Structures are given as C-alpha cells and as structure tokens.
Amino acid sequence: MAKGSADRAAAGPWRLALRRLGHNRVALAFLALFVLIVVFVLAAPLWANDVAHTGPNETHTLEKINVNGEQRDVVDPSGKPIGPVWFGAGGKFFLGADSRLGRDEMVRLMYGGRTSLMISIAAALITTLLATVFGLLAAYYRGWVDPVISRSMDVLWAFPVLLIAIALGITLAVGGLQLGPIHISGGSLWIPILIIGVVSVPYMARPLRGEALSLREKEFVEAAIAQGAGAGRIMFGELLPNLWSTIIVFSTLNVANNLLLESALSFLGVGVQAPNASWGTMIATGQELITSAPLLTIIPGTMILLTVLSLNVFGDGLRDALDPRSKVRLEARAGVAEPEGTAV
C-alpha cells in the first residue's frame, strides 16, 4: 500500500471534507468574499461614529457639507440629494445621501447589511430547527405521522411564498403578533424573521425527510433498535449525526434564499419597516430616484447580488466537499471516471 493511500484511509470524514474544500479555490474565494461582506457590515458602528459622524436614521435635509473646500447642500432646494463625494468631506456622505431626508447612504448600507444578514441567518436557524425536527419525526415514525407532516409541508410549499409573506406582513404590521404571553410589536425584526423562517421550512424539511428515510433502513439503525434504543436516541443519536452534512449545506443555501426573500419583503414595505435600513428598503427608497440617482438602487442591489452569489458558490463547494458522490453521479452521467476516496 502506498503511503498516500494509508493517510487517506486514516483521515476521518470531516477532515477529508475539509481537505476537498481546501482544494476548491473558487469556493474558498467566494467564502472570502462573504467574510469580507460580513466584516464590512460589522464595521458599521466604527464607520458611523468615527468617519461619517452620523447614525443610519439621522436626517440632514437642510445641512451643508464642505466638499473639497466647497460648501454644498446635502439636499438641494429642488429636493435632489447629494451624490457620492468619496473622501471629499472626510468620509461623510462617501456614497452620497439616500433621499430628500439626507441620510448617509454608506452608513445605511452598512447597517442595512447587518439587518439583512441578521434576519437571513436567524430565519435560517429557525428553518433548520423546524425542518430537522419535522424531517426526523416524519422519517422515524412513518405511519400516519409521515403523511400528516409531508402533506402539511406540501400545502405550505404550494402557496406562493412571497404572497403568504406579504399577507402576513401586512396583517402583523399594525397590531403585531401575540404568541401567548409574548407580544411582538408590528415593527419588530422578529416579524420578518418568523415569517421567512416558517415559509422556508418545506424547502429543507422535504430533502431531510428523504435522507432520513433512507438512513432509517440502514443496519446501524436496526442495530440500535435491537439494543433497545428509544425514539429520541435513534433520531438524535443515530440519524441526526448522519444528516449534518445535508443540514450544513442546505442552511448555507437557505441563508442566500432568505436574503432574497427579506429584500423582496422589505422592498414591498412588509419586511423591515421605515426608517430602519435593510438592503431591500434601500432599493425601495432608491427606486423613487432611479432616473436622477441610479446608484442608490444599484449599490444595495449589488451587495445583495454579491452576498447571494458568494453563499451559493460556497454552498455548492461545501456540498461537493461533504458529499462528493453527488458530483460523482453527475460526472458518471457525463461519462467521467469515478475518483478515489470515500464519501462522508
């Protein structure tokens, strides 16, 4: 046996996956891009306090700033906001003002990114939790439990996601949401988080259920049952560890989907509420000035594009690393030889 082969045989599945990911330069490049975007939005308070000296919602309609020695209106008398001044005013209004309210576009872009990402990630966590539980329950118990859960997912899946989210957003905007003793006000970020988290559950629950169903027939599960393991032990001790790779991949891709859904909801006025910034609300504000100041729409749109792209490409790379058999199946169909190595 060659030395290399012995090393590969000894390495665990996660290490192998990491190694495969390490060889995928494209995925790593987009991961780096995503990390850069996260660092950018996390730096929002620094930029706001130390460079722009303004908050994301502070208005400057009547103020003037000194741009390269020249006094200029933040919003001119005809209502046109100042365009990008880059570092002409020491970093203030780097990307210009967002509207006739004269808010700093760069500050809002950074804080808006924080909000958009926070909603997307929080919603993805909710989706992951619910989808994992429902998928495991459906796969383990089967019987009447599986059809009930599966059909419920089908019904939710059949509804146009955007329309449900809009209807819920409008309904909850005025009075908020009452969950027993917990009251969530209409303007709370929890409203879009919960809406997006719930409507995305079928997207993840169905593939998890399918995979859990096939794992349930494996010998190690039968062995566990024979040893007297209860339902909880089997679901969370035997099935769940084998689903992690699928969960991780789907969660990553789900964050990207959620970002798009959050942007759409906020654009339509039923996600993040004014005056708070998210990339979606910034596009909505910018589209009113699309002819005179197109950058106000293009910039947040580009941020959404880069973030979703980076998550999708990294997510694909992660899936290839965690389950190369999926790539093998694709290559076999295309007539390419199978590589060595084992799947996780």
Place this chain on the structure above:
Amino acid sequence: MGLAACGSSEGKEGGTLTGSYASFPDFLDPGLSYTAEGWTAMYDTYTPLLTYRHASGTAGSEVIPGLAKSMPKITDGGKTYTLFLRKGLKYSDGTPIKASDFPFAVERMFKLNSSGTPFYSTIVGAEKFIETKQGPISGIKANDKTGEIRIELEKPRGTFENELGLMFVAPVPKDTPIKNTTADPPPASGPYEIVKVDPGRSWSYARNPEWAKTDGKLMPEIPSGHVNKIEISVIRNDATQVHELESGKTDWMQAAPPPDLYQGVKSKYEGTQFRVEPTVSTYYFWMNMKKPPFNDLKVREAVNYALNTEAMERIYTGQLTATHQILPPAMPGYKKFDLYPYNMAKAKQLIKEANPSDRNITVWGDSEPENGEATQYYQSVLTKLGFNAKLKEINADNYTSIIGSSSTPDLDTGWYDWFEDYPHPNDFFQPLLAGESIQATNNTNFSQTDIPRLNKRLAKLGEETLGPKQEGKYAEVDKEFMEEAPWVPYGTRTESTFVSSAIDLGKVIWNPTFEDDLTSFQFK
C-alpha cells in the same frame, strides 16, 4: 373670478379615457368617501340635491342646484331648508329618483358612521338617530308626490348649503345596502356610472344611459362629458405612471409626478400637457391630546418649535409652501402668523420643563413618497427631542380608516392632510378639531381635540353667514387653536394636471374641491 374650461371648440367626442391612480380610493361609496381621490372618482357619478359648478377657480366653489330644481328656500331664521326634486329623474338602472331617497341617504350615512356625520348632526332628530340608529329622522320630511324635501335644523348653520352639495347625502336607491358598497357601487345619478370595480386594482365608467335620455336635459348646468368610457387602474409606482402617460398608454394620472421626475416633467410639458394647480390645503401632524405625552401643552409646543418647515419644503421638491397654522392661504379667514418659528433649543428646553414620563410614542404615516418621507423626518425630530419614536407606515389605501378607528392601538401622533371641501373656514375646524367630531370609526379629529370654549366659539360662528366680520373671528380662532397646539401644521400643497398629448389640456377643469373633472376630458 374663476375660469371655466376654455380652449378651442374643436375636439373629438367619444373614445375611452384611460387614467391611473397611485392608490385605490378610500371608498367608492358616496356615503363614506372622504378623500380627494374618492371625490374625484365620484364627482361625476353621484349628484346631490345641490352641487358645485363644474368650473375651475373660485367659480368652481359656487353651489348650484343639482337634483333639486333650485336653491333651497331658507326660512325660520335659517333653520328650515325647503327644496323640490326635479321631476322625471332616474338612476342609471332606470329606477326613478324619489324625494324620500334623500332621507334614506342621510340615515344610511349615519348608520355607516360616515366621516360626514358631523356636517349633518344639527338636523332635528339627527343626534338621537346617530345614537340609536333607529329612524326616521324627525327633522327631514320628504313627499314623493310633490318632490318636496324639508329639512329642519336645531339651530342655524351658515355652511349647510355647502354641505348639501357634498356626496355624503347624494340620494341613492332605498335598496342600497347599509354597508360599504365599494365593490359594487350604487347606480349613478350623474353623467357617468361606475360599471366595474376590482377593489384595490381598477374601476371603470360608462355613460349613464338615463343621462342622455332625460337627466342631462333636466340638469343642463352639469356637463354630459365628452368621452364614452373611462378606465382607471391603480399603478402604485409613480414613475411608471409617468412613463405610461408619456408613451401614450394612459391619458391622465390623478397624482402629481413623483419628486424625482416632477421638475423634468414640468419643464418639458408645462403649458401643453402639464399644469400646476393651486389647492386650499394644510399638511400637518396631529398629536393625541388625550394621551401622554401629548396631553401636555409644553410637549406639543416643543414639537412645533422643533419642526423646521423649510426642510419640509425640500422634501416636497417645491410642491409645498411652508405654513404653521391651521387655515391655509386662499381660505377666507386666513391671516398669516407663526407662533412657533423654528427653534430647536427652545423645543428642548420645553421638553426638559415638561419632563414627560412616557417617551415611547408611535408615529403613523402613509406610504406615499413625500408623505412617507415627511413622516420619517418628523420621527427623526421627535427622536432628537428625546422620544423613543417608532414609525408605523401604512399603505395609503387603508391609512385613513386605520387611524380613524379608536380600536387601533397606540394612536399617539401621525401625518395627515386636509383639502377644502368648500370655501368656508369651518370646514377646517369642525371636522378636524371640534369635540363633537370625535367618532369611534371614520374619525377625522385625530388629535382628539375637545376644548369646550373653542367648541362653543365654533358652534356660534357656524350659525352665522360668512362675511368679513366672521372671517376676522375665524382668524382669531385659528390663532387660539394654535395656542393649544393640537397639530404641527407644515405646509400647503400644489397639485398638478398631467395628461397625454391626445388630451386637450386647455379643456380640463380643475375644481377646487373635486380636482380634475372627468366630464371635461376631451380627445383632440
């Protein structure tokens, strides 16, 4: 003297006018609608006993006979109004219009808790009917045989003729349901009937068949209209409305061009397809005087000092002239003053003195572009004053009914605008600031203002016919209300008429109350 529409006598008769609105009217129900959008939509569909001349400028504020043969005979010291219905009138479905349809319309309006209720509450028996919803109203007598309608008031009311000209009390058939009929409006008594409604999205008109047969001949002062059909769509994106109009897909847009395009449209089309129209209006923020922190006068004064009306002028891109009082310029009784010139330092001092314990407030606004931004600016001002101000932006279609309902929680402060119903200063005080106007639903006194001494002054002035002496008194009332600061008024607005190149702009009438008159649109 105002001008009626003028232009060349040439022009095409017929055709289909396509128009767009930025939001669906509050109601397409004559008994309920109380917005400019709704009134523009129904001005040529429902004719009250009296109506407003179809003319631009001050001529358009003149009250003339509508379904009634002539102006009312006023007797008994101004307390009794007697009118006669024209004979032979029919609704668009062929049903004869009867004198008894008028008391039915008034009762229906009361039963629906319409925003128009305060205008007619001085009719004898009205208060009891409003409370019990059980009729008939003893102060209205109608004789279907003779067509006589006699209305008795508790006390004289100087604005009652104006109010008889409003659509709230336009006669409707007695089988009209006592509910919001927006989805299926009642048959028409004007030149056009609404034939189809897709609520929230569109509606369309056709010529009222009975108008051509008889009604038009019986009411020659009301124009019959030039186009055969009118189709209105709701296009929420203002820029899209402009582009569709410029490309000829639509002929008219009801709202003004959006701020981004306004100056460009004005410079390109003014005089040919675009015209700036004056309005008698006040844009303001109301403050709920019954709830902390706005139950404290110092807090209300502080907010007035803190709002810079010059910033509002920029937000409205030159379509707003700053004002800081209740009555707008061009309203009889207007006399300029400013009790609260911008002074942030003074505002903060007043807040410090008031030291309100409740600093959590909800700021309400509608979602239309400049109004939404104005509300966000207002919210930022409140934040600067030390309040934890949360903004609730509501779709314009539902905004008025939501803030007008007492069941809506946290109605602390918010945006509104008010355009004259008729050229009388009481129109800005009674529905908006008189204690008797506070209602559980369809309320328009959002600030919950109920100041007994000012209620008495308004009631007394309301009985008198408007003249120079009364105008002087209204100017004093304006100041006295602003000393109580129930609002933060910030400006008066211009609107615009924008039509496609196919329409003769010179013929389009801009009525001071009903805005663009659909009967005046004519293809070149």
